[in-house]
Amino acid sequence: EAGVAQSPRYKIIEKRQSVAFWCNPISGHATLYWYQQILGQGPKLLIQFQNNGVVDDSQLPKDRFSAERLKGVDSTLKIQPAKLEDSAVYLCASSLGIGTGFSGANVLTFGAGSRLTVL
Amino acid sequence: SQELEQSPQSLIVQEGKNLTINCTSSKTLYGLYWYKQKYGEGLIFLMMLQKGGEEKSHEKITAKLDEKKQQSSLHITASQPSHAGIYLCGADRGKLIFGQGTTLQVKP
Numbered sequence: 283e284a285g286v287a288q289s290p291r292y293k294i295i296e297k298r299q300s301v302a303f304w305c306n307p308i309s310g311h312a313t314l315y316w317y318q319q320i321l322g323q324g325p326k327l328l329i330q331f332q333n334n335g336v337v338d339d340s341q342l343p344k345d346r347f348s349a350e351r352l353k354g355v356d357s358t359l360k361i362q363p364a365k366l367e368d369s370a371v372y373l374c375a376s377s378l379g380i381g382t383g384f385s386g387a388n389v390l391t392f393g394a395g396s397r398l399t400v401l
Numbered sequence: 402s403q404e405l406e407q408s409p410q411s412l413i414v415q416e417g418k419n420l421t422i423n424c425t426s427s428k429t430l431y432g433l434y435w436y437k438q439k440y441g442e443g444l445i446f447l448m449m450l451q452k453g454g455e456e457k458s459h460e461k462i463t464a465k466l467d468e469k470k471q472q473s474s475l476h477i478t479a480s481q482p483s484h485a486g487i488y489l490c491g492a493d494r495g496k497l498i499f500g501q502g503t504t505l506q507v508k509p
Binding site for chain 2: 325394
């Protein structure tokens with residue numbers, strides 16, 4: 283099966299500019315996640331969707347970050363305006379299940395990530 | 402501080418040597434995931450441990466879960482250059498959270 287697709291793979295922008303990342307999950311996966319991974323740290327969940335509804339966005343900086351999954355399939359994460367500290371890899375993942383509880387359905391499959399550098 | 406602490410943070414071993422990576426939780430562990438990440442790439446699922454005392458193996462990688470110690474260990478036997486990467490443990494807290502990762506280099 284095709285994996286989780288993300289684009290672009292790399293993006294360099296100036297601070298205060300905007301950027302958008304796109305993710306297409308594995309076909310049939312109900313739950314989609316966006317994680318932020320700063321160099322040297324583990325991934326941090328920004329937002330979790332189940333179908334097209336938001337399950338968790340408690341760590342999304344809503345003054346500058348937004349995400350949508352309009353048709354319950356692909357998703358876009360936007361940053362506007364970008365700050366230097368937003369430099370990170372943005373990882374998209376999907377799972378068949380709801381993402382909690384230990385079962386194979388809740389194992390996350392990750393995309394290759396989008397690396398953002400803010401100058 | 403991190404809810405999941407991994408040790409060591411980085412590790413350099415000679416090819417063929419054994420190594421262990423630990424993941425300690427500040428809260429009760431009901432289960433744990435291990436993922437591997439190659440530089441510049443996404444995370445690859447390695448294994449999932451669901452019960453205290455559970456031990457799983459895949460090729461030369463073995464992981465154990467000690468619920469009482471709130472800890473999991475990942476052991477690699479006879480390391481190879483293909484084992485190099487970042488190993489991350491993850492716990493279900495209503496959402497999947499991760500430790501900071503352990504970077505492994507294997508010298509040929």
